[in-house]
Amino acid sequence: MIRKLLETTCLGLLAASIGTAALAQDAGTYSVEEAEKAFKARPYSPYAERNFPRRPLFGDTHLHTTLSFDAGAAGARLGPREAYRFAKGEEVISSTGQPARLSRPLDFLVVADHSDNMGFFGDFLAGKPEILQNAQAREWYDMMQSGKAAEAAWDIVVTFSQGKFPPDIIYQPGNPAYRSTWQGIIAAAEEANDPGQFTAFIGYEWTSLEKGNNLHRNVIFRDGGEKAGLIEPYTTQPPLGSNNPRDLWKWLHNYEDRTGGSALAIAHNGNLSNGTMFPLVESFTGKEIEREYAEQRARWEVLYETTQMKGDGESHPTLSPNDEFANFEKWEKGNLDLSEAKKPEMLEFEYTRSALKNGLKLEAELGVNPYKFGLVGSTDAHTGLATADDDNFFGKISTSEPSPERAMHPFMTNPKLGLKIMGWETTASGYAAVWAQENTRASIFDAMKRRETYATTGPRMLVRFFGGFDFVAADADSRSPAIAGYTKGVPMGGDLTNAPAGKAPTFLVAALKDPIGANLDRYQIVKGWLDAAGEVHEMVYDVAWSGDRTPGADGKVPSVGDTVDVANATWTNTIGGPELIAVWTDPEFDPAQRAFYYGRVIEIPTPRWTAYDAKYYGITMPEGTRMTTTERAYTSPIWYTPGL
Numbered sequence: 001m002i003r004k005l006l007e008t009t010c011l012g013l014l015a016a017s018i019g020t021a022a023l024a025q026d027a028g029t030y031s032v033e034e035a036e037k038a039f040k041a042r043p044y045s046p047y048a049e050r051n052f053p054r055r056p057l058f059g060d061t062h063l064h065t066t067l068s069f070d071a072g073a074a075g076a077r078l079g080p081r082e083a084y085r086f087a088k089g090e091e092v093i094s095s096t097g098q099p100a101r102l103s104r105p106l107d108f109l110v111v112a113d114h115s116d117n118m119g120f121f122g123d124f125l126a127g128k129p130e131i132l133q134n135a136q137a138r139e140w141y142d143m144m145q146s147g148k149a150a151e152a153a154w155d156i157v158v159t160f161s162q163g164k165f166p167p168d169i170i171y172q173p174g175n176p177a178y179r180s181t182w183q184g185i186i187a188a189a190e191e192a193n194d195p196g197q198f199t200a201f202i203g204y205e206w207t208s209l210e211k212g213n214n215l216h217r218n219v220i221f222r223d224g225g226e227k228a229g230l231i232e233p234y235t236t237q238p239p240l241g242s243n244n245p246r247d248l249w250k251w252l253h254n255y256e257d258r259t260g261g262s263a264l265a266i267a268h269n270g271n272l273s274n275g276t277m278f279p280l281v282e283s284f285t286g287k288e289i290e291r292e293y294a295e296q297r298a299r300w301e302v303l304y305e306t307t308q309m310k311g312d313g314e315s316h317p318t319l320s321p322n323d324e325f326a327n328f329e330k331w332e333k334g335n336l337d338l339s340e341a342k343k344p345e346m347l348e349f350e351y352t353r354s355a356l357k358n359g360l361k362l363e364a365e366l367g368v369n370p371y372k373f374g375l376v377g378s379t380d381a382h383t384g385l386a387t388a389d390d391d392n393f394f395g396k397i398s399t400s401e402p403s404p405e406r407a408m409h410p411f412m413t414n415p416k417l418g419l420k421i422m423g424w425e426t427t428a429s430g431y432a433a434v435w436a437q438e439n440t441r442a443s444i445f446d447a448m449k450r451r452e453t454y455a456t457t458g459p460r461m462l463v464r465f466f467g468g469f470d471f472v473a474a475d476a477d478s479r480s481p482a483i484a485g486y487t488k489g490v491p492m493g494g495d496l497t498n499a500p501a502g503k504a505p506t507f508l509v510a511a512l513k514d515p516i517g518a519n520l521d522r523y524q525i526v527k528g529w530l531d532a533a534g535e536v537h538e539m540v541y542d543v544a545w546s547g548d549r550t551p552g553a554d555g556k557v558p559s560v561g562d563t564v565d566v567a568n569a570t571w572t573n574t575i576g577g578p579e580l581i582a583v584w585t586d587p588e589f590d591p592a593q594r595a596f597y598y599g600r601v602i603e604i605p606t607p608r609w610t611a612y613d614a615k616y617y618g619i620t621m622p623e624g625t626r627m628t629t630t631e632r633a634y635t636s637p638i639w640y641t642p643g644l
Helices: 002-018 021-025 032-041 069-073 080-087 120-125 135-145 149-161 176-192 245-259 291-300 344-349 352-366 441-449 473-477 481-488 609-617
Strands: 057-063 108-111 199-206 217-221 263-268 303-308 374-377 410-414 419-422 431-434 453-456 462-468 489-491 495-497 506-512 520-530 536-545 579-585 595-603 632-635 638-641
Touching: 057 080, 057 199, 057 217, 057 263, 057 303, 069 120, 069 149, 080 108, 080 176, 108 176, 120 135, 135 149, 176 199, 199 441, 217 245, 245 263, 245 291, 263 291, 263 441, 291 352, 303 352, 303 453, 344 352, 352 520, 352 536, 352 595, 374 632, 431 441, 462 481, 462 595, 462 632, 462 638, 473 481, 473 506, 473 579, 481 489, 481 506, 489 495, 506 520, 506 536, 506 595, 520 579, 536 579
Parallel strands: 057 108, 108 199, 263 303, 303 374, 374 453, 495 638
Antiparallel strands: 057 431, 199 217, 217 263, 374 431, 410 419, 431 453, 453 632, 462 489, 462 506, 506 579, 520 536, 520 595, 595 632, 595 638
16 A cells, blocks of 8 residues: 555656656556656756756847948947947947946847948048048038038938949958958957857848848858958948848858858848748749759748837738737838838738748748748847837937937838838837857857747747647646657757657647736747648637636637726736646648648737837827837747658
């Protein structure tokens, strides 16, 4: 009797320690000898000898400083060193003279200044003789000195974007001033890098603007200055550079061959590419995507920046009419310089979810999926300040740092086409979350390469997403779901294949609220799949939610409600929940069909930055201004491929 009691007790403890419900269910036949063997296989401490990431690291892979041509022209005066200090949690003075500090330090940062004309504007403002000897430069300089700084800055940027910038003063590879700027960027990153505490990546932005269409990529190096210093960044201006992503991929290949280092590229703002970011027909050739393109893109672009200050890029109401959360922080007025109006047929080739779906189609045709990418968010701030919090929003550019007027003035405008983006449309977003084992360049970069990442619009919520074929409901009862997650499945960014007979994919999902943020509304799984006829489909499932709400006849969970007091820019956590965890099985799985799944976590409504501005400055926002937001996170997908 005592032996049986001890046996049952031991087995129950063992089941709890490894999070495997099957073991507990089998306790009646599990021998003491087998139990002792299993106990010896794991330490008593459930936290010992773990070899998987224990917490996400939060950072920004896309920040500009005064060294970026457009940022400097717009008034940014903070350089890389100030940017790293701010990201580490120090208080700095912004370009407009305002004290600024993060609520909490970030874990990593990429200063990604534009490679084209990098470092020019600071030397121009300083009146360097070698620049002012050019007649056009002297004219611009005199305009700035006479109080026409805004007009001069805009003319400088437009002249450059149109390819009419005086060639004798362009800062580009081979120019000593350009080389000095790049070495300064490397030096600032090396000084700020503190392995185990804070990671400062070396990187830059390659800013392709083909016909005004945004095809930008941020290049990130795994390496330190000893390798990154052997090269100079790739640009878009011919003859040394190119607007074609294929040429950037060749440059990345050459970098790795020359240095033995590693690099990757992260595209962003497909919503401003006018249908060219995720093509089926390549805009540079007019031909259908072929295998070489797919292979190169899949190799170099393992991540996509799906949310940032120039709009959220997950999906669009036109593309996902049955998704009530798809209409979130949209910029849809045209391409980057507003020189062309948006057309509905462009949308399919601009947004994350449709790209993931078309990737399944291309993989079936070519054998390679060019759009098999993980997800991150980042700011794209041009202020040197990597803040994505609505109550601490320092704007996209320095002229839109906090002021009573910033929300009411046009951010961009094209009077000829009647297109305009108002200041209030800029979004306080986002951050990249990375499941790395340690805070180092190598560990974070390697996690990015395996796509174990997720995007947030600012909050630092903890999100887990695992897929497999053997998760059971009891796996959601553990306080350490990652043990079951890594033991029985794959994490976000991973692959499943060859479903066992009679089994459908199961997903273990978990989310914890930001400790100083809003409660959680729901955890959803977004599925996309390719049917036997070659058509792609999507479905959004509510899989975990707060409170005692019950899904309706359509399967959708009712609204969580709203506690936002817009006038006072406050809310209460009296609705929603601090955590969500569940196991979900795909109810309509076909083992013969390619599919992807990703998680989307939605917070309860909170005040938007415009509400905080209205309260702080005592102003009334223009009619139509969005005053609340539903912050969220998007995980990297898990793909199912039959027959591998």
